[in-house]
Amino acid sequence: MKTDTTAPATSRVRKTETPGRTFPRRDWTKQAPGRRGAGSYTVVAAVTVFVLAFLAPFLIILVNSFKTSADYRANGSLSWPEQWNWSILGDVWERVDFTQKLVNSIQISLGVVVIAVVLALFNAYAIGIGRIRWRTAFLVFFLGVNVLPQEGLVYPIYYLFKELGLYDGKLGYTILVGITYSAFGTYLLSSVFSTFPRELIEAASLDGAGRWTILWRIVLPMSWPTLSVMCVFFFVWSWNEFLYPLVLLISNDQQTVPLGLSVMQGQYTSDPTAMSAAALLGVIPMIVFFLVFQRSLTRGLTAGAVK
Amino acid sequence: MKTTRHRRSTGYAVFLAPGLLLSLLFLVVPLVMTFYYSLTAWQGIGTPVFTGLDNYTRLFQDADFWASFRNIAFVIVGIAIVPTVLGLFLAALLFDYIGKKHGDGIVSVFRSGLYLPQVIPVAVTGLMWGWILAPEGAVNSILDTIGLSSLVQNWLGDPGLALWVVLGVLVWMQLGYPLVLFLSGLQRIDPELYEAASLDGASWWQRFTRITVPILRPEVYVVLVTTTIAGLKVFAQIFVLTGGGPGNSTLVPAYFAYQNFFERADVGYGSAISSTITLLVLVIAGTMLTRQAREDG
Numbered sequence: 001m002k003t004d005t006t007a008p009a010t011s012r013v014r015k016t017e018t019p020g021r022t023f024p025r026r027d028w029t030k031q032a033p034g035r036r037g038a039g040s041y042t043v044v045a046a047v048t049v050f051v052l053a054f055l056a057p058f059l060i061i062l063v064n065s066f067k068t069s070a071d072y073r074a075n076g077s078l079s080w081p082e083q084w085n086w087s088i089l090g091d092v093w094e095r096v097d098f099t100q101k102l103v104n105s106i107q108i109s110l111g112v113v114v115i116a117v118v119l120a121l122f123n124a125y126a127i128g129i130g131r132i133r134w135r136t137a138f139l140v141f142f143l144g145v146n147v148l149p150q151e152g153l154v155y156p157i158y159y160l161f162k163e164l165g166l167y168d169g170k171l172g173y174t175i176l177v178g179i180t181y182s183a184f185g186t187y188l189l190s191s192v193f194s195t196f197p198r199e200l201i202e203a204a205s206l207d208g209a210g211r212w213t214i215l216w217r218i219v220l221p222m223s224w225p226t227l228s229v230m231c232v233f234f235f236v237w238s239w240n241e242f243l244y245p246l247v248l249l250i251s252n253d254q255q256t257v258p259l260g261l262s263v264m265q266g267q268y269t270s271d272p273t274a275m276s277a278a279a280l281l282g283v284i285p286m287i288v289f290f291l292v293f294q295r296s297l298t299r300g301l302t303a304g305a306v307k
Numbered sequence: 308m309k310t311t312r313h314r315r316s317t318g319y320a321v322f323l324a325p326g327l328l329l330s331l332l333f334l335v336v337p338l339v340m341t342f343y344y345s346l347t348a349w350q351g352i353g354t355p356v357f358t359g360l361d362n363y364t365r366l367f368q369d370a371d372f373w374a375s376f377r378n379i380a381f382v383i384v385g386i387a388i389v390p391t392v393l394g395l396f397l398a399a400l401l402f403d404y405i406g407k408k409h410g411d412g413i414v415s416v417f418r419s420g421l422y423l424p425q426v427i428p429v430a431v432t433g434l435m436w437g438w439i440l441a442p443e444g445a446v447n448s449i450l451d452t453i454g455l456s457s458l459v460q461n462w463l464g465d466p467g468l469a470l471w472v473v474l475g476v477l478v479w480m481q482l483g484y485p486l487v488l489f490l491s492g493l494q495r496i497d498p499e500l501y502e503a504a505s506l507d508g509a510s511w512w513q514r515f516t517r518i519t520v521p522i523l524r525p526e527v528y529v530v531l532v533t534t535t536i537a538g539l540k541v542f543a544q545i546f547v548l549t550g551g552g553p554g555n556s557t558l559v560p561a562y563f564a565y566q567n568f569f570e571r572a573d574v575g576y577g578s579a580i581s582s583t584i585t586l587l588v589l590v591i592a593g594t595m596l597t598r599q600a601r602e603d604g
Contacts, residue, residue, distance in 0.1 A: 127323065
């Protein structure tokens, strides 16, 4: 999900101001866990049940990915497997050539991250720090480009990519998605840079640092917290793209993980546990990614969504 | 002074050049082409024949097009409104009740659990739900087991029901986004405010409606804007769950455009559909962002 956000920097600045408050909120929240009654445990239990029910679909595909077809037909989708059978996952892995799909998705997502972040950094450097003329107009342009629906662009892109020989190749696709995300990155970084301490830049410039030096030595290191969050988000977005790869990456050795797996759709009746295993294979990489980058994901989403 | 500033700013403009140029080439050129195609009859091969507004006249008389817009209203309910309301309620419950009595640890476990569907590819969650909702799938097994066999049905195959089921799946996919934003917004609340309200005898519900909801107004606004726009563009969810069917009962404009582009080779008509959505998205985004900018001063 794309979010229109504004300066993470501002919220961070505000946080550093809070220690001066008379009622530090940490202390206050920690005092509270004294007044637990039976009622509060009931509420916790109710929410726990809700969250577990919410996550039940994951559990259901987990148990069914290990059942043989015979086990599934005999016991239905809700029982534990008679024995944990890894061969179904293995079969699906081979059938969709999952290794190749993983390699494709990783290559593409990393490429997208690099292209999007570098372009956004340059754009935002000109707009937020260089304060070039018509910067508001440029910002509005990137904002507008950022909300464009892909279905409004996809056919001409499909046509042009065919003409240019970029169709069904990772290169053109990666560049396209990278540029698409760079619009959002430009918007986000520009507002971060608009609060950048100007004394630093002026001091460096008096010391004779050129614009490139200022960008690499001062701006880049200082905006790393925002950039790293952007990297995580662009990676996830790119991994999860659907319409563009559906249209632009059609052959087996170019496809990404989600698209490669969705070919299993409709094979339900013939092979139910294989389809479950396909869903499981698709879920696992992002769960791992989520566990590793959880902090960046939640912080990035919230950091600057609101001024 | 003026000349130095001017020189400085032209120096920085070099940094904007690649990004701007690539955006124009890869995003604006296709946009203009789509607008142009929408005024032509074209099958994707040969030369487009200019037909003026014919595609649009046809569009406004097309029952499928209106059905797709009616369905979009449902989608926006499922993607924007229900998750926002549910998210407000859950965020307040987690922050103001569970967090205070049982600590932040358990809150972040709940939050992570509810956010998880947001990072899984839609194609994969669609595959998963398609499997669970299939005629022989898990939902029907559960109903059988607990003795409600009369409710067993083809959840995504019934024209009267499919849209509601899709709406439910959308809520499931989307809930984590407002929840995470709201929970972080609540960090802003002055704890003394809640305490004072409690001392004055305000109930949980009163604190919710008088403190929590007004304070979260900016987050609610952001969530509604971004998810409404996402709702207008919705494609993957429909593609993987129902393919727009049965009939046109879950058809959405983006999928309708896709069908015309790639299944019916009616590129001109598909372009008219997608141009209409694009304009609508730009107008809505423009209005909402101008309003927000005005409020921020």
